[in-house]
Amino acid sequence: MSDTNSSVDPQVAYDLITKGLQEVLNPQIIKNVLEVEKRPIKLYWGTATTGKPHCGYFVPMTKLAHFLQAGCEVTVLLADLHAFLDNMKAPLETIKYRTKYYECSVKAILKSIGVPIEKLKFVVGSSYQLTADYTLDIFKMSNIVSQNDAKRAGADVVKQVANPLLSGLIYPLMQALDEQYLDCDVQFGGVDQRKIFVLAEENLPSLGYKKRAHLMNPMVPGLGQGGKMSASDPNSKIDLLEEPKQVKKKINSAFCSPGNVEDNGLLSFVEYVVGPIQELKATNDPSLEKFNFHIDRPEKFGGPITYKSFEELKQDFKDEKLSPPDLKIGVSDAINELLKPLREEYKTNEEYREAQLKGYPAAEVKAKKVKKPKNKGTKYPGSNNKEVENTSKDSVSEVNDKLKESTL
């Protein structure tokens, strides 16, 4: 990747920035910076440091690569407090390690697809979200956003539970404020973030802050039927550190019916993940092809076959010239190829290993199974969420200490 990206032509930069996106809100903000102000776009992507990141994370990472190629200044926000505010998906005890785990995972993915990570800035949310100014701004926001609007803004992002907690209403307000505190022109995220993006656009100006542009990636369907990527169905997602055998097993059990190209998580994975990564690698190394999907098909079913475009692959599957088991061979191999450098990184990076061990202790999984029914009444917030009860033990200072430790 060249170092002279600041000289990228504005139109070329804009096309690269918006390539493959589902939606762009306020493109004129981006164009103005590129064409009139003639300075690099400042952009951020945030991720709440909750459960273990899966293969879907390759998708925003390829976009980060495009942003850097377009000469943008890119910040990755490790949103630790948001992970806590979202129904305590990340309890404070583990937050520091999960944040580290996310940092290591994101860096490992970026490295594996040839993105120069030294050009990215990593910021941990709690490093600035506990300051007096930020806190006062949350209060100001809470005076202009209705409960209803805050609730609706978070509907596709914050876990929806029977007794919604107040934290789920603070979450979108803080995500809006982050745009100001990270000093960006643009926020990027999945299209699931849309309602929060609109809330930010509608309310930041009332606090005297500027309205930002928003870039949205399409959501990548999971591997289950109906393209669901469900946390309760472990087979619908593939962990970044999944063992090759396990990858094969999960892919083999993925929903995939002959000739069906509409409801097909495997084809979607090739379209949204494998394809764009190959294209990216090809721009960095001209000796590589833009699309090359090899299937080590057994001789009795026609022998090995290589597709040079996604459309060709899709058409063959549609015409039933390529069967589900054969597509599965190709996808398993492609995923294992993508994950290989991540497994290597994990093996050699002690910090990464410690982060996984302490951030996602097996004990937590076990603990969840032993649910003691507590009679606090149905109105008790989060009464159906065991983890909520844990924090009542934490004193305010303990909480603060834990968060401070998590700052990079």
Ligand SMILES: N[C@@H](Cc1ccc(O)cc1)C(=O)O
């Ligand atoms: N809402 C994002 C995380 C996020 C949090 C804060 C932000 O400022 C930006 C993004 C997610 O679902 O993962």
